[in-house]
Amino acid sequence: MAAFGTVFMPQMAISRFEGSQWSPAEMVASDSITLHPGAHVLHYSSTCFEGLKAFKQPNGSIKLFRMDKNIERFAQSSRLLSLPAIDKSATAKMITDSVAQYASEVPAPPGSMYIRPTHFGIDPAIGKAAAPSLTSMQYILLSPVGEYFSSDAGGLRLLLDETGMRCAPHNGMIKSGGNYASALRPIMDARDKYQADQVLFCPGGFAQETGAANFLLIDDGEIITKALDESFLHGVTRDSILTLARDMGLTVSEREISVAELLERSAKPGCEAALSGTAAVLAPVGTFIHNDKEYVLGNGKEGPVTRKLRQAMNDIQWGLAEDKHNWLVDV
Numbered sequence: 001m002a003a004f005g006t007v008f009m010p011q012m013a014i015s016r017f018e019g020s021q022w023s024p025a026e027m028v029a030s031d032s033i034t035l036h037p038g039a040h041v042l043h044y045s046s047t048c049f050e051g052l053k054a055f056k057q058p059n060g061s062i063k064l065f066r067m068d069k070n071i072e073r074f075a076q077s078s079r080l081l082s083l084p085a086i087d088k089s090a091t092a093k094m095i096t097d098s099v100a101q102y103a104s105e106v107p108a109p110p111g112s113m114y115i116r117p118t119h120f121g122i123d124p125a126i127g128k129a130a131a132p133s134l135t136s137m138q139y140i141l142l143s144p145v146g147e148y149f150s151s152d153a154g155g156l157r158l159l160l161d162e163t164g165m166r167c168a169p170h171n172g173m174i175k176s177g178g179n180y181a182s183a184l185r186p187i188m189d190a191r192d193k194y195q196a197d198q199v200l201f202c203p204g205g206f207a208q209e210t211g212a213a214n215f216l217l218i219d220d221g222e223i224i225t226k227a228l229d230e231s232f233l234h235g236v237t238r239d240s241i242l243t244l245a246r247d248m249g250l251t252v253s254e255r256e257i258s259v260a261e262l263l264e265r266s267a268k269p270g271c272e273a274a275l276s277g278t279a280a281v282l283a284p285v286g287t288f289i290h291n292d293k294e295y296v297l298g299n300g301k302e303g304p305v306t307r308k309l310r311q312a313m314n315d316i317q318w319g320l321a322e323d324k325h326n327w328l329v330d331v
């Protein structure tokens with residue numbers, strides 16, 4: 001099976017901002033775009049993107065999951081990068097129309113259609129290091145994907161990093177390429193040195209997020225995760241899982257969690273940890289690595305609460321359980 005995100009639908013919806021307005025969306029070939037080599041994005045990283053999914057329902061119809069939340073975050077990222085404001089309803093229409101065009105290509109569960117709205121500055125101006133791009137391009141790439149994660153697999157190995165940070169703290173809630181570039185070197189080092197799968201960035205000694213997911217600790221009927229602030233990405237999956245956890249009667253605590261508390265709790269039988277994100281929903285953490293020591297959670301594999309929460313979320317996405325919170329949107 002092809003690697004996640006490497007297969008694309010042949011066409012994509014595209015629109016440009018010039019002057020004071022967005023051009024009408026067009027469908028164009030998805031294998032190339034034309035950019036000036038001096039385009040703002042290529043020099044000053046004026047770029048943001050989103051990741052959401054469309055799911056095939058038992059009756060064959062296609063539903064998008066929480067598109068409004070992703071569009072809100074896309075608008076927020078664009079605003080915080082001083083890009084032209086997106087037109088939220090035009091973006092929603094670009095997404096729904098392109099998914100509708102490729103409805104027959106949406107894989108059945110556990111697969112889905114991964115949707116990647118992308119927005120970046122295209123001013124051909126290399127003197128704008130400290131000035132925003134006034135023109136921009138937006139497109140919606142579609143990529144059919146299979147199951148990201150097999151529940152038989154062991155839990156992830158997570159390096160707890162108290163010295164580095166994923167990105168500049170004032171940029172954390174922007175879903176921008178520069179933040180991923182900034183996290184890459186610590187992640188590669190952690191892979192080389194510790195065979196870690198991911199780095200849990202813990203600036204100042206408190207758990208924040210990994211390179212591409214939010215972090216949740218589950219212990220004794222309680223889910224603990226960092227409260228929202230501007231230093232990290234406000235995951236749509238995080239919000240959905242916390243909502244489902246409340247529905248199940250778990251206690252949700254949004255607060256700081258120190259590395260010391262993490263390590264102490266990880267030794268207790270029944271303690272679970274997981275990463276939340278659109279790609280995998282919830283991926284179990286099996287091992288924390290800290291100061292050259294390893295701390296295995298439970299049997300190092302997926303715990304029952306993680307499994308139950310992921311199943312509850314998948315059941316809603318796949319149309320197998322009631323969509324109580326109106327998260328599914330018609331295409």
Ligand SMILES: Cc1ncc(COP(=O)(O)O)c(C=O)c1O
Binds near residue numbers: 209233276
């Ligand atoms: C840095 C980062 N944090 C958190 C998330 C989780 O966000 P969401 O649940 O909206 O996919 C992602 C990924 O998608 C991410 O890249």
